[in-house]
Amino acid sequence: MTAKRSRLEQRRTALGYSQEKIAERLRIATSTYARWETCKADPRPYQRPNLAKVLQVTPDELEDLLTPELTALNRATADGPLASPGDTDDMKRRDVLSLLAVTGALIAMPHPDTPSTRRAPAGSLVETGPELNAHLWKVFSLSDSKQAALPVVRHQLGLVAKELEESQSDASRKQLCSQVGDLYQLAGEIFFDANRYVDAAHCYTLAANASREAGNADMWACALTRHAFVELYERRFAMAAPILAAASRVAQRGDGQLSTRYWVAAVQAEAYAGLGDLDECKRALDDAEQVHSLSGQIHNGGWLRFDGARLAEERGTCYLELGRPDLAEAALASALGQTLSLRRRGAVLAELATLGAERSDLDQVVVYSRAAMKLADQTGSGYIGKKLEGLQARLVPLMGDRRVSELHQQISALSSAA
Incomplete structure (x- = not known):
């Protein structure tokens, strides 16, 4: 799916700005502005007033400039009122x-008493x-x-x-x-x-x-597991645990050659970590590791994507939650050495910054926090932002350092904008 903000580009050129020049006026990277014009990213709410000022338009006019124009591919799949x-x-x-x-x-x-025997038309x-x-x-x-x-x-x-x-x-x-x-x-x-x-x-x-x-038991279990993630990220671990227990039971009805039950175990480990149960957390992580014994097509790349590649970062998250920085550091360092999406890399960087805060290692806090914030701004990901919010509370005892105080304010601004 591709799109472009042609009206934004036209307004910029009409004012005589190159991408480099307007980025300089906005105090952002040229690559960040270029991503706005190609719809690979959106200006954050706190950036929009300044953008409107530079482009000499009203907020409503800016919203029109930021509306992507659909390409032929988009129109083929998305025409209609929606x-x-x-x-x-x-x-x-x-x-x-x-x-x-x-x-x-x-x-x-309920199903009709006499189910229809109508065949689906071709192309339905x-x-x-x-x-x-x-x-x-x-x-x-x-x-x-x-x-x-x-x-x-x-x-x-x-x-x-x-x-x-x-x-x-x-x-x-x-x-x-x-x-x-x-x-x-x-x-x-x-x-x-x-x-x-x-x-x-x-x-x-x-x-x-x-x-x-x-x-479809596997799809059902995955939907329940995603629901549990909502509770995990709100730190309502006691609410997540029964949802995951239900997901585990449903997954047992599914296809044993798929990775569903192992994904459920990996997420259960996060719930156990939040509840402070190290033994159950380790057991769940060990269960999840059994995904590596599967062969063939173990996921579909859509609603089921678990292949065990994230287990290192998930172990790091769990051990950090349990207050075991000795176990967390090795796992997170291993995760950072892998090929990660920007979203996942930002989350791991935020976890490493949190680990630095636990140890009062200010250099580690600053280096990893800034890298995570850069990716949060680049992607607009609330997932990274939530990790940074978790870090923010741990920065309070360290705010005598000017760099840490600035980071605390920047994370607050990021959260407010989101």
């Missing part, structure tokens, strides 16, 4: 939540939906700004809801429910990355219900 280019982020969010209510009702309605979502959904997961995973995938995802959700309204055979209905379970996990991931945890939880709940209706 892809209105003037929609704000809040409008897009409300669209998804409105569709959630409608789709939830359609899934909950029953046939084409899974391939497009897989593409959307790839767009999401490859995008630095995860919100870029939302317009097409919300359009696809509308199409699935519309097709669910029509009479379907039992087999077609199950396939459509499977697509709902798939898409709402993706929508939840987009909201989760933006720190919209309540919205994400609603999406994961519907995804779990739809997956159950589809008879």
Whole structure:
């Protein structure tokens, strides 16, 4: 999915600015501004007033300049009322939540006494939906700004809801429910990355219900696991534990050649760490390591992506939570040596900064915090931002150092902007 902000580029050139010159006026990197014009990133809320001033436009006019123009590929997949280019982020969010209510009702309605035997027409979502959904997961995973995938995802959700309204055979209905379970996990991931945890939880709940209706235990378990993540990131570990216990039971009904049950174990380890149970945490991590004994296709790259590659950083997170910096440092250093997405790298850097704070190592705090903040600003990821918020509380005893005091203020500004 590609897009460009041609109107933003045209306004810049009309004022005689090169990308380098306008970046200098805005006090940002040229690469950051270039990413705005190519829709690879969005200006943060605190950056927009200054951008409007430099471009000599009103805030409303700036929003128009920042609206991406759809390319031919986007129009082919996202034309229709849900892809209105003037929609704000809040409008897009409300669209998804409105569709959630409608789709939830359609899934909950009982089957007709005499199921339809109508065959799905060629080219219907029953046939084409899974391939497009897989593409959307790839767009999401490859995008630095995860919100870029939302317009097409919300359009696809509308199409699935519309097709669910029509009479379907039992087999077609199950396939459509499977697509709902798939898409709402993706929508939840987009909201989760933006720190919209309540919205994400609603999406994961519907995804779990739809997956159950589809008879897909692995997808069902994954939706429950994602729901538990919401509680983990709010540090409500006692609430996450029973959700993960249910996910584990559901996963046991699934395909033993898939990695589902091992992913559930990895997330359970984080819950045990939050509850202060080192022994259970280690046991869960050891269970998760058994994913490496699987062979063949162990995940689908969409709603199930766990292959054990993240276990080093997950161990580091768990041991840091348990107050075991000796165990955490080796795990996090190992994770940082791997090929990571910008989002994951930023999270690991924030964890290493937190480790430095635990040890009162100010140089480690400053170096890793600044690197993490740079990636948080570059990607707009609330996931990294949440890690930095966790670090912020640990900076208070160290704020006699000017550098640490500045970092504390910068993290506050980042949180406020998010």
